[in-house]
Amino acid sequence: MHPLFHYFTPEFHQEDLPSLWQELCDHYTADEKLMVAELQQLVPDTPGAANLAATWLTTLREQPTSKFDLHSLLSQFSLNSDEGLALMSMAEALLRIPDAETAYALVEDKLDSADWEQALGSSESTLFNTSIWGIAMGQRLVSQDSSPSGLYASVRRRLGRPALLQAMKLIMRSLGENFVFAENIQDACDKRCDYDPELSQFSFDMLGEAAVSGQDAEHYFNAYLNAIETVGLQNSTADTTISIKLSALHPRFENLKNRRVFQELTDRLLQLIVAARAVDVGITLDAEEADRLELSLNLFKELLRTDLVIGWGKLGLAVQAYGKRALPTLAWLEHLGRELDTPIPVRLVKGAYWDAEIKQAQQLGLEDYPVYTLKASTDIAYLVCARFLLSEQCHSLVPEFATHNALTAAQLLEIPSNKPIQFQRLHGMGDGLYQQICREQRLPCRIYAPVGDHRELLPYLVRRLLENGANSSFVFKANNRSIPINSLLKSPIERLKQTSALRNPRIPLPGDIYANTRRNAESFNYGSSKALLALRNELDRFEQKTWHATPLISGERHQGTESTAIYCPHDIEKQIGILDTATPDQIKQAFTDAYRSWPEWRDSPVSERAGVLTRYANLLEENRVELIQLCMHEAGKTLRDAIDEIREAIDFCHYYAAQAVSQLNSRELISVTGESNELQLKGRGVFLCISPWNFPLAIFTGQIAAALVTGNTVLAKPSSKTSLIAYRATELWLEAGLPASALQLLPYSGAELSDLLLKDYRLAGVVFTGSSATASDLFATLAQRLGAPLPVMIAETGGLNAMIADSTALPEQIVKDVVRSAFASAGQRCSALRVLYLQEEIADAVTEKLIGATQELKLGNPHRFDVDVGPIIDQPAMDELHQHIELARSQGRLLYELPVGTEHDPGYFVPPTILRLHTMDELAGETFGPILHIVRFPAERLMQVVEEINRSGYGLTLGIHSRNSQTIHHIVDIAQVGNIYVNRDQIGAVVGSQPFGGMNLSGTGPKAGGPHYLQRFVQEKTITQNSTACGGNRQLLMDADGD
Known part of the structure; x- marks a missing residue:
């Protein structure tokens, strides 16, 4: 990569578009320290900016405040505060x-969570204090206090619920006026006509959630089209623009779907451009978000190259x-504009998804973050970008600066440039500041004005505010008179020096977030087209490879009793390998070898055993493709599923x-003087690890790793459906330095062969993942052993998993999480969602959105990166699922079934399907595939729903x-469930963070990937020695002498 100063040199003009694109891609997760160090050297010198900004802020604070708006709210209440x-x-x-009871319950929940009376009289705004007084009175009305005054309030509560609810809604609408234009x-x-057209211009945005369905995308398209046409009729002098969110126009606006996005979204955008x-x-x-940047820029390039846009100069984008x-x-962008001789308006913003970017980078384990981790670094980067936009060598880009920071605005005005400057601000933020700037500088300010229904827009905008840490933003501190003005006007360079770091020391790199617990394994950067192309090329090298297990x-490899050809479940004519299954004699030999080698492995140092696991993990990384x-x-x-596995x-x-x-x-335990006590933890012996086909590498590895590191030897019995994966993994275990006799791979099927292992007196433990019925059979067989100790049994079994959504939940979030929970991995996860409980008041709307989102899924060959749902594992499983769907169809309970075509004929495919139920009791057990059942419930039956889930036994x-936090706490307290997920999907438990395992019919525990798991694999031994047996207590005598 070129150093950043390269963009300010004459050599920059000699670059071509492909090389600059490569530079852009290479900076995705570049080293933050190196970048910030470079940026510091490029910040423009603005010596008078602080004094100019101080003048503005002084005038701003002298203005009277009379509104109950976001400024007064966040000047009084930090978003870190309860209030x-x-x-x-x-x-x-x-x-x-939609329903009053649930709405009132939310009001009660939120009012009880804070102390409103302490804020009374703390603002000079009469309206602010009146509004807070109303909230404080509301808190009294919902108080559960049993004192006389509390009883009086209780009476008022019953009499005044509708009035209180209406008052809270009015207050929320008052807040909404600050957000929604x-x-x-x-x-x-x-409303635009109320503003001075010489000083105020507008960019209208029909903001809202990203589309989750084709119907959503069509709705937003029509809204944008209507906005363009309406504005155009009255736009002779106002120069109003329209802001468009690409993810609102396509339900799958993501890099893995780039081909489909280009085909469908390009035409849709061109229709809007024609109208504009x-x-x-x-x-x-x-x-x-960062993972959509490359897709957005490529789409922008295609649009800009059309005859319709070349030379227009009014198609821009935000950076x-x-x-x-x-x-x-x-x-x-500068080179793109030059190449096409077309001006490109660029709205430079500081960024809107910071929290989400940090979280996603950690979830993916990326090498670094795509964003800066210090706000000072972002401010520095903003100024350097502004310097580039205002420089003489930047001819094609039309700069538009969106900021609410007085210091930043003053610094922009001091950057030497012959280019005109346009400021931009969000409606409801920075009004007083820009009134001064625009009048003094005679510069226009474009107001970014959200347009839409309060019920839809306010939730969206509030979440953006909460996610982006707006309480630390300059605009809210600027109105807080308790904060000295000088403290707000430190330059970002000065603030960065105060931190003594070039990156945030409180935010570790994504790979280091688990500190001493473990390293965070890297996933994959799906937003990088370069990475996707490289992976495709690497995968193609293995396309014709076959494996022999x-x-x-x-x-040592051993020829089995019979050889079975292995075929792809998505293409049953494509052979990928051969499986030889173990013979009875081989099983006996493997057991003997494992048992004989156990003492030596058991007594090896823990560090040595742990080292084998670490080397094996490294080999998994090396052989990932x-x-x-x-x-x-x-x-x-x-x-995605393969990488996550x-x-x-x-x-x-x-x-x-x-x-x-x-x-x-081993550890020393406390004891009386003259005595030593030592606790040792030793492996139990030979463990049989029985792993499933649905997680053929992760669970296979997890079981074996836990048994080995605790000093046990292992007989590994993988599913015969996925033994090729198990065989390759076993080769890597041996390559990692594991003693060959410590791990025996025994692919076989049949109860008779299982009995050879289960009834052997030398078996110390069984680790099993599979169905509850098979687990019961294993327990029964183990219990029949006579004259042998009962071995340890760790079982993780299935689940009839539910999700409960009340009417306070965000429908779009419900839909996204349900689709992933129910249909990822073709529903073939023990954790997958089977039954969705929807409160009646939102059931119709959510079901409609859910069906729309399911329609957008792609079913097919998993080797294609754009496929969402792959095949079922085999014919019997597929047939059972089809029978379940057909029964529901015959009973009129089928809500939606994704269409299948002839392209699915070669494989075992079951389409994502949504069925209707009256109660979970109608299900006899798991439906292990992409089938979701929906049950509606009235709000007053919420706790009965939880009891129904408990009654299933899973x-x-x-x-x-x-x-509603009280609702959440009640459900958590009552539900007899091992893993509970709140306001997110319910699959993909993370090792160490979300230990995985169920209750009742869903497993024995302890939880895999948790702090207590290894304890089940060891035996405890205590050694107590009397150190004074031969006379004298040396340590006691030394203590007495003070030595």
Whole structure:
């Protein structure tokens, strides 16, 4: 990569578009320290900016405040405070709740969570204090106090619920006025007339959630089209533009779907551009998350190259300075504009998704973050980007600066440039500041004005505010008179020096977030087209490869009784390998070898055993591409599922290795003087590890890793459906330095062969993942052993998993989480969602959205990166699922079934399907595939729903979607479920963070990937020695002498 100063040199003009694109891609997760160090050297000198900004702020604070708006709210309440969070949480949810009872329950929940009376009289705003007084009175009305005054309040509560609820909604609407410019585009155009056209211009945005269905995308398209046409009729002098969110126009706006996105979205955008050009209304494409940047820029390039756009100069886009690719993006855009001789308006913003970017980078284990981790670094990057935009060598880009920071605005004015400057601000923020700037500088300010229904827009905007840490933002501190003005005007360079770091020391790199527990294995950067192309090329090298799995006994391959051809579940004519199954004699030999080698392995140092796990994890990383191919071909896993599978296996190894080192070494225990006590933890013996086909690498690895690191030897029995993966993994275990006799691979099927192992007196333990019925059979067989100790049995079994969503939940979030929970991995996860409970008041709307989102899924060959749902594992499983669907169809309970075509004929495919139930009791057990059942419930039956789930006997995973913390706590307390997920999907448990395992019929515990798991694999031995047996207590005598 070129150093950043390269973009300010004459050599920059000699670059071509492809090389600049490569530079842009290479900066995705570039080293933050190196980048910030470079940026510091490029910050423009603005010596008078602080004094100018101080003048503005002094004048701003002298203005009287009379409104109850966001400024007064967040000047009084930090979003870290109970009051701030409660009020914003209420604003996020209250207006969209359709039923009064649930709405009142939310009000009660939020009012009880804060102390409102302490804020009375703390503001000079009469309206602010009146509003807070109303909230404080509301808190008294919902108080559960049993004192006389509390009883009086209780009476008032019963009499005043409707009035209280209406008052809270009015307060929320008052807050909404700060966010939402107008509820429809005509009102927005009319309201625009209240502003001075020479100083205020507008960019209207029909903001809202990203589309989750084709119907959503069509709705937003029509809204944008209507906005363009309406604005165009009245736009003769106002120069109003329209901001467009690309993810609102396509339900699958993501890099893995780039081919489909280009085909469908390009035409849709061109229709909008045709309409916009006809009435000369400019269009700006909004910035979105980092993993959508490359897709957005490529789409923008295609649009700009059309005859319709070349030379127009009114198709622009937003660039987020907090992203490490911001400056390279501007450089690429500059060359693109020059190449096409077309001006490109660029709205430079600081960034809107910071929290989400940090979280996603950690979830994916990326090498670094795509954004800066210090706000000072973002401010520095903003100024450097501004310097580039205002420089003489930047001819094609038309700069538009969106900021609410007085210091930043003053610094922009001091950057030497002959270019005109346009400022931009969000409606409701920075009004007083820009009134001064625009009058003094005679510069226009474009107001970014959200337009839409309060019920839809307010929740969206509040979440953006909460996610982006707006309480630390300059605009809210600027209005807080308790904060000295000088403290707000430190330059970002000065603030960065105060931190003594070039990156945030409180935010570790994504790979280091688990500190001493384990290393966070890297997933994959799906937003990088370069990475995807490289992976495709690497996978193609294994396309024709075949594998041959046999029993591996003490490191030696053994020919089995019979050879079986292995075919892809998505293409039953494509052979990918051969499986030889173990003979009875081979099983006996493997057991003998494992038993004989156990003492030596048991007595080896814990650090040595842990080292084998670490080396094996490294080999999984090194052989990741081959393992991805195997997971796709043999297990039918999609790209994401295959990568997650390998990552989980790696995480198990690092976690159990660290746990073993910290837990398993001998330790001295407290004792009386003259005596020593030592506790030793030793492996139990030979463990039989029986792993399933649905996680053929992760669970296979996790079971074996736990048994080995605790000093046991292992007989590994993988599923015959995925033995090729198990065989390759076993080869890697041996390559990692594991003694050959410590791990025996025994692919076989049949109860008779299982009995050879289960009835052997030498068996110390069984680790099993599979069905509850098979687990019961194993327990019964083990119990029949006479004259042998009962071995340890660790069983993780299935679940009839539910999700409960009340009417406070956000429908779009419910839908996204349900689709992933129910249909990822073709529903072939023990944790997958089977039954969705929807509160009646939102059931119709959510079901409609859910069906729309399911229609967008792609069913097919998992080797294709754009496929969402792969095949079922085999014919019997497929037939059973089809029978379940056909029964529901005959009973009129089928709500939706994704169409299948002739392209699915070669494989075992079951389409994502949604069925209707009256109660979970109608299900006899698991439906292990992509089938979701929906049950509606009235709000007053919520606790009965939980009891119904408990009554099923299963207890593996449960999802809860609610904004009411009391509701969440009640469900959590009552539900007999091992893993509960709140306001997110309910699959993909993370090792060490979400230990996995169920209750009742769903498993024995302890939880895999948790702090207590290894304890089940060891025996405890205590050694007590009387150190004074031969006379004298040396230590006591030394203590007495003070030595």
